[in-house]
Amino acid sequence: SQKIEQNSEALNIQEGKTATLTCNYTNYSPAYLQWYRQDPGRGPVFLLLIRENEKEKRKERLKVTFDTTLKQSLFHITASQPADSATYLCALGSNSGYALNFGKGTSLLVTP
Amino acid sequence: EPEVTQTPSHQVTQMGQEVILRCVPISNHLYFYWYRQILGQKVEFLVSFYNNEISEKSEIFDDQFSVERPDGSNFTLKIRSTKLEDSAMYFCASSESPTGSNQPQHFGDGTRLSIL
Numbered sequence: 001s002q003k004i005e006q007n008s009e010a011l012n013i014q015e016g017k018t019a020t021l022t023c024n025y026t027n028y029s030p031a032y033l034q035w036y037r038q039d040p041g042r043g044p045v046f047l048l049l050i051r052e053n054e055k056e057k058r059k060e061r062l063k064v065t066f067d068t069t070l071k072q073s074l075f076h077i078t079a080s081q082p083a084d085s086a087t088y089l090c091a092l093g094s095n096s097g098y099a100l101n102f103g104k105g106t107s108l109l110v111t112p
Numbered sequence: 113e114p115e116v117t118q119t120p121s122h123q124v125t126q127m128g129q130e131v132i133l134r135c136v137p138i139s140n141h142l143y144f145y146w147y148r149q150i151l152g153q154k155v156e157f158l159v160s161f162y163n164n165e166i167s168e169k170s171e172i173f174d175d176q177f178s179v180e181r182p183d184g185s186n187f188t189l190k191i192r193s194t195k196l197e198d199s200a201m202y203f204c205a206s207s208e209s210p211t212g213s214n215q216p217q218h219f220g221d222g223t224r225l226s227i228l
Contacts, residue, residue: 034216041117043156046216057210089155098143098160098168098210100217104153 004103006090012109019080021106023073023090026100030092033066033073038087038105047088048075056099080110115137116220118121118204124196124226133189133223135204144187145205145217146179148172155203161187191225199227 013019019096023033032051036044050057050066050073056062063076077084087107089099117136125131137144146158159169161179178190187206191198201224205217 036219038155041221043205043219043221045177046218091155098145098153098162099157099170100147101157102155 002026002101004028004090004092004101006088006103007106010102011109012110012111013080013086015040015110015112017036017080019077019084019110021075021088021090021108023075023103024069025092028071029068029094030101031095033064034091034093035062035064035073035075036089036091036102038089044089044102063064075089077108080108081110082109082110085109116204116206116218118202118220118223120223121221122224122226124228125193127196127227128193131191131192131194131225133202133204135187135189135220136185137187137204138208138218139185141206141208141218143167143207144179144181146189147203147205147219148200150200150205150223155189158189162224186211194225194227196208199225201225 005024020088034049035047038044039071048057050064061078065074087105089102091102093100120166121133144161147155148222149155157170161169176192180188201222203219203222205219208215
């Protein structure tokens with residue numbers, strides 16, 4: 001069955017450092033991968049989308065990579081700030097469907 | 113910035129009762145979705161809706177569930193004869209074009225459904 005795995009343990013980093021979150025998947029050939037941020041009690045908020053033929057995407061302090069051979073995406077937040085503290089979700093989708101298939105998310109805590 | 117709005121924010125219902133969750137998607141969006149998130153678990157796809165019909169549904173979306181766009185602005189999820197395991201946060205989302213294009217899905221802040 002399709003599986004999406006994100007670091008189950010919370011990631012604690014110091015302000016100013018780079019946070020790196022991992023998303024691994026098995027039994028899946030996604031056409032694209034999206035990253036969302038979710039704050040407690042709120043809905044997911046879209047951050048970045050990367051397609052299967054793209055290796056890297058950047059947006060301000062965010063960078064995502066997509067390695068279809070390793071079946072892995074890495075999500076980086078550079079110069080992290082306490083306001084970046086949240087749960088980050090990766091979500092995979094295919095061109096033949098409408099659904100997003102989410103991972104369970106990784107909780108990030110940035111301390112001053 | 114336009115947003116997806118959901119009402120109510122919290123719904124408490126007795127087991128066996130019917131419940132309707134309401135959503136107002138972003139006005140120029142054409143694709144609508146419902147997801148749920150059981151406490152401590154991942155966000156799970158339920159159904160997508162386009163051009164007044166279901167375009168895709170998951171195994172979770174059985175005969176107990178139905179969706180409707182009763183007018184030009186609202187999008188509803190009805191759960192008939194609720195069960196304890198239906199307790200979850202239900203998210204509505206919308207997108208301008210199909211998922212997979214460079215358009216993201218925009219989520220509301222959810223309705224927390226508690227079945228007693």
